[in-house]
């Protein structure tokens with residue numbers, strides 16, 4: 001099976017974790033696109049979706065799945081999203097698709113984060129994938145200097161603005177051995193909108209697509 005087939009496998013498997021009658025939290029990315037397509041088959045059994053990006057909203061609506069304004073929703077049982085990396089404790093790097101801020105906002109509403117990923121995303125230590133950080137533009141140079149002091153090389157992602165109109169810094173060369181501590185630290189820096197470490201909002205479950213089928217990891 002190729003990588004896209006593994007993504008499709010876990011996207012479809014995640015539908016079984018949707019709570020009937022509830023509002024479903026929907027992430028962003030190529031893996032989630034498969035989840036959205038599979039969700040269409042049970043759209044009459046859910047109360048709608050809250051979405052983490054314009055792209056996912058568009059896809060949900062194209063399937064006739066109602067998308068609710070996030071501010072009208074007090075809580076959701078399940079949020080389903082992909083990851084760029086996930087470790088053996090459920091900590092993740094996210095934001096390869098620049099959707100990290102809205103993803104964290106929707107994840108914050110959820111009781112459970114179900115991560116869907118092909119097996120290439122499972123790592124021992126986070127940081128091989130460049131860490132995305134959404135910043136206010138005027139803070140980008142200073143945030144980059146702060147990362148340099150931690151051994152990271154930050155560069156603006158060319159030609160990309162988030163749905164919120166901000167640039168993304170991609171930080172290479174970090175070895176994130178304590179994701180919770182680094183998330184907490186970077187969150188304090190002026191001008192940082194969201195750091196793509198999901199430690200406070202880690203996954204409770206990962207549906208991992210492997211050549212042998214879907215493996216369920218619980219954290």
Ligand SMILES: O=C[C@H](O)[C@H](O)[C@H](O)COP(=O)(O)O
Pocket residue numbers: 027028029030031032081082083084093094095096097098099100103
């Ligand atoms: O901003 C994008 C998200 O964090 C995605 O969940 C992440 O990049 C994984 O995307 P994909 O499923 O396309 O590998």
